[in-house]
Amino acid sequence: MLKFLIVDDHAVIRYGMVQLLLNEYPDALIVEANDVELAIQKTTETEFDIVISDLTMPGRSGIELLQYIKKQFPKMPVLILSMEPEDLYAIRALKAGASGYITKDKATQELIEAVKKILQGRRYITASMAEKIAGELEKNDDDRLAHELLSDRELEVFKLLAQGKTISDISGLFNISVSTVSTYRARVMIKMALKTNVELTRYALSNNLI
Amino acid sequence: MLRILIADDHAIIREVLVFILLDKFPHAHIEQVTNGVDLVKKALNGNWDIVLSDVSMPGMNGIEALKLIKANRPQLPVLMISVQTEEQYCKAAISAGASGYLSKDSVPLELEPAIKAILKGGTYTCQSLS
Numbered sequence: 001m002l003k004f005l006i007v008d009d010h011a012v013i014r015y016g017m018v019q020l021l022l023n024e025y026p027d028a029l030i031v032e033a034n035d036v037e038l039a040i041q042k043t044t045e046t047e048f049d050i051v052i053s054d055l056t057m058p059g060r061s062g063i064e065l066l067q068y069i070k071k072q073f074p075k076m077p078v079l080i081l082s083m084e085p086e087d088l089y090a091i092r093a094l095k096a097g098a099s100g101y102i103t104k105d106k107a108t109q110e111l112i113e114a115v116k117k118i119l120q121g122r123r124y125i126t127a128s129m130a131e132k133i134a135g136e137l138e139k140n141d142d143d144r145l146a147h148e149l150l151s152d153r154e155l156e157v158f159k160l161l162a163q164g165k166t167i168s169d170i171s172g173l174f175n176i177s178v179s180t181v182s183t184y185r186a187r188v189m190i191k192m193a194l195k196t197n198v199e200l201t202r203y204a205l206s207n208n209l210i
Numbered sequence: 211m212l213r214i215l216i217a218d219d220h221a222i223i224r225e226v227l228v229f230i231l232l233d234k235f236p237h238a239h240i241e242q243v244t245n246g247v248d249l250v251k252k253a254l255n256g257n258w259d260i261v262l263s264d265v266s267m268p269g270m271n272g273i274e275a276l277k278l279i280k281a282n283r284p285q286l287p288v289l290m291i292s293v294q295t296e297e298q299y300c301k302a303a304i305s306a307g308a309s310g311y312l313s314k315d316s317v318p319l320e321l322e323p324a325i326k327a328i329l330k331g332g333t334y335t336c337q338s339l340s
Contacts, residue, residue, distance in 0.1 A: 010293070011315040016226040083220075108225045 002028040002119075003046055007039040007053040007065060008081070013104065017052060017081070017111070024112045036060035040068060048076055050099075050118055052111075055082040055089060056156070059175050063096055063152045070097035077118045081107055088209065090129050092152055100124030146192040147209060154191070157184040161197055162204035212238040212329075213257060217249040217272065218264040218291070226317065227262060227291075234322040246270025253279045258286060260325060265292035265303065273306050280307035287328045291317060300335050310334035 002025050006017045014032045021030055031046065033039035035057055043051070051069060055062035066078050077099035082089060090101040099118045102110045114124035125133070150158060153174075160170050167185065171178045194200050204210045212235050218224050224242050231238055241256075243249045246267050253261055253275075261279065265272040276288050287309035292299060300311040309328045312320055312335075324334040 012226055012317050013222060015318045016222045016229070019226070019229050104222050105220060107222045109221075 002050075003048045004028055004030045005033065005039060005042055005046070005048045005051045005053075006030060007033045007036070007051065007057070007062070009034050009054065009057040013054070017107070020108065020111050021115070024115075036062070036065045036068075039065055043069060043073060043076065047073075050115060051076060051078045052081055052115075053078060055080055055084055055093070058173055061152070061156065061174075063093065066093065066096050066098055079114055079118055079124065081111070086126070086129060087132070088155075091132060092155075094123075094125070094129075094133070096152070101129065145207065146203070147207065149191050150188060154184055154188050157181060158188045158192070158200065159204065159210060161185060161188070162201045162210050164201070213259050214238050214240045214325075215249070215252055215256065215258045215261045216240060216242045216263075217244070217246070217261070217267065217275070218242075219244050219267045220264075223264065223291075223314065227321070230318060230321050235325075246272060246275035249275045250278045253286065254282050260328060261286060261288045263288060263290055265290055265294065265299065273303060276303070276306050276308055289324055289328055289334070304333070304335070 004021055006014050008014050008017070011034070014034070018030050018032070021028060031042050031048070033042050036059060039051070039053065053062045053065055062080060062082070066080065069076050069078055078097070079100045079102065080093045080098045081102050081104055083104050086101065086103055093101045100114045100123055102114055102124070117124045147155060147158060157170055160173070167178055167181045170181045188200070189195065192200070192203065194203065214231060216224055216227050218227070228240055228242070231240055241252065243252055247270050249261070249263060250270070263272040263275060272290055276290065279286060279288060288307070289310040289312065290303040290308045291312050291314055293314050295313045303311045310324050310333055312324055327334040
């Protein structure tokens with residue numbers, strides 16, 4: 001019996017994923033978690049054949065879940081399913097150990113194909129992702145865009161600031177202190193050579209990051 | 211035969227809506243659009259019993275589409291569906307003429323009762339907002 005864990009803070013998305021999986025694997029055990037903490041608990045209770053996780057959730061992110069699973073259960077594959085465009089996060093997710101990355105808009109067409117490949121022990125990479133990865137291999141730091149130099153968490157903070165969220169908002173979203181968020185903001189500003197949140201927003205808009 | 215028009219820019223949400231609708235209303239005729247402009251065109255040119263629309267869509271959003279639909283087809287009920295759960299968004303949708311407002315997360319449990327209430331001539335807001 002195949003065992004799946006679906007991690008997403010939106011019940012309607014989990015519902016959709018469950019229906020798609022049950023349609024293909026009617027005898028599967030499918031467990032749901034609405035945040036990373038619950039997902040971590042579930043991974044200690046059951047050895048899943050595949051974990052399907054959103055990236056952006058309140059509290060800890062999908063990347064943190066991915067890093068945890070890769071450390072504790074290296075053989076447990078993780079498929080990332082995200083609203084975020086492939087351009088921004090796919091390579092980061094794959095570098096962190098994800099077995100595949102699908103955007104939610106393509107989930108209905110690609111989820112089952114991705115699951116089948118991953119269950120065969122392979123990675124699910126679209127042609128466009130493969131091209132980006134090839135491009136990444138040729139780059140050095142001088143070739144990278146400013147935001148590509150940010151860490152995963154710095155990138156998340158950057159995007160939220162660019163969308164107009166305050167430091168308090170971000171602190172609440174990630175359950176981290178205001179001073180920690182301020183530190184991330186400071187690092188983002190230094191790495192990207194920006195001075196104000198307005199410049200940050202302008203950069204994000206001109207690079208189609210928000 | 212119930213005729214339902216769905217509007218959402220995310221394929222997975224439309225898929226969930228269709229899945230639930232066909233389960234609860236097996237003989238329904240369902241069509242989908244992905245943006246506000248197409249929603250208005252189809253709503254005004256078709257014969258529908260109810261419209262289900264996302265609030266946030268690129269270009270013309272759901273509220274703008276709702277206003278145009280209600281201006282031209284006041285009798286056509288529109289149920290708004292949104293990730294926003296704050297009461298202010300619900301009130302704004304109802305003020306603009308929506309017959310109901312559901313948060314996306316309440317769709318699996320509340321879509322059927324919402325549609326039934328609206329088709330009987332009533333209004334519906336999801337339980338978490340009441």
